Amino acid sequence: MNVRGRDVRLPPAGLAPRTHAEDPVEYYYKPLTGRLYRARLRLIADLLGETRFESLLEIGYGSGIFLPELARRSSRLVAIDIHGESAKVEQMLAAVGVSAELVDASLFELPFADGEFEALVCVSVLEHTTELDRALDEFRRVLKPGGVAVLGFPVRNRVTDGFFRLVGYDPRAIHPSAHGDILGAAERRADFTLEQRAWLPRFLPLDLAAYAGCRCRAR
Numbered sequence: 763m764n765v766r767g768r769d770v771r772l773p774p775a776g777l778a779p780r781t782h783a784e785d786p787v788e789y790y791y792k793p794l795t796g797r798l799y800r801a802r803l804r805l806i807a808d809l810l811g812e813t814r815f816e817s818l819l820e821i822g823y824g825s826g827i828f829l830p831e832l833a834r835r836s837s838r839l840v841a842i843d844i845h846g847e848s849a850k851v852e853q854m855l856a857a858v859g860v861s862a863e864l865v866d867a868s869l870f871e872l873p874f875a876d877g878e879f880e881a882l883v884c885v886s887v888l889e890h891t892t893e894l895d896r897a898l899d900e901f902r903r904v905l906k907p908g909g910v911a912v913l914g915f916p917v918r919n920r921v922t923d924g925f926f927r928l929v930g931y932d933p934r935a936i937h938p939s940a941h942g943d944i945l946g947a948a949e950r951r952a953d954f955t956l957e958q959r960a961w962l963p964r965f966l967p968l969d970l971a972a973y974a975g976c977r978c979r980a981r
Contacts, residue, residue, distance in 0.1 A: 770803045771830040773858055778825040779850035781843070784936070787825040801962050802914060802973050803828055806885055809912045809960055809977040810835060815880040819904065821869050822887035826851035826862075832883060833860045840879070842867040869897050877906040885914040889937040894947035902953045905980040913948065914975040917941045917961065922972060941974050954978040 772778075775791040789795040806828075818836035823829060823843050829851075833839050839862040848864040855862055867873050869887065882901055888894060901911050916922055918933070918940035926933040949956045961974040968974060 770800060770807055771834060772800070772803070772827055773830060773854055777854050777857060778827045779847060779854060781825055781845040781847040781850065784931075785825055787827055790827060798962070798972060802885070802975075803831065805960055805962055805973065805975050806883060806912055806914045807831060807835075809958060809975050810881065810883065810910065811977075813881075813910075815910075817879045818881040818883065819872075819874070819879045821882065821884035821901070823851065823862075823864065826854055826864075828883070828885060829855060829862050830858055830860050833862060836881070839863070840865060840874075842869065842872065844868055870900060872900045872904050874904045876903055877909075878904050880906055880909050882909070882911045883914075884911070886916065888913060888944050889915045889939050889941075892938050892943075894939060894944060898947060898951060898954070902951070902980055907980055909980040911954070911978045911980065912975060913944065913978070914973065915939075915941055915944050917968065917971045917974050919970060921970075941968075945974075945976060948976060948978050953981050955981060 772790060778787050780787050790799045815836045817838045818832055820832055820841040823841035829841060841862055842865045844866060846866065848866065851864060865873060882905055888897060891897060905911060923933045948954055956976055957979050958977040961968050961971040963971060
């Protein structure tokens with residue numbers, strides 16, 4: 763049986779591989795962290811909306827945990843990462859009956875044609891770089907005019923900083939870009955329209971939340 767976070771399709775516990783030392787895949791299934799980690803994916807799914815896309819690209823697929831859900835929302839699913847463990851992820855996808863093209867590539871040099879995709883998803887990647895404009899340049903290049911980009915990222919505040927320190931990370935070292943940096947980079951672009959923002963928990967102001975996302979439309 764698939765684990766579902768408010769009907770987001772995830773692989774069964776223990777099947778998605780840990781592809782690098784900082785891969786948080788186990789957090790999706792733990793009692794304390796699982797609710798938040800699965801809610802992040804529900805947030806991104808909600809921002810994508812109910813449309814089924816002809817072509818969808820995931821930037822930074824990691825363990826592949828979100829690919830089963832994204833496969834339900836696209837006819838052609840492509841995903842990139844640089845961890846070099848695609849064979850493990852392909853094995854997991856085969857076990858759950860999901861088809862996706864996994865490509866070893868950097869988000870700064872996407873090996874795709876201009877306007878190749880109708881949608882793009884990037885979850886918990888942009889906070890790791892300060893080259894936000896360079897990344898968004900590539901995202902816009904591979905999107906069709908009118909295409910959708912959904913970005914997800916942690917909110918920077920005292921609580922989230924404390925959480926990352928608790929699990930053994932320096933929050934500034936692993937997340938040099940804050941949520942405000944990412945939203946600002948998307949909002950000031952002339953080739954994107956920032957259509958929607960959302961965050962968790964929903965009852966808190968954005969700057970006090972734990973996780974946020976936005977939906978951008980390519981002009």
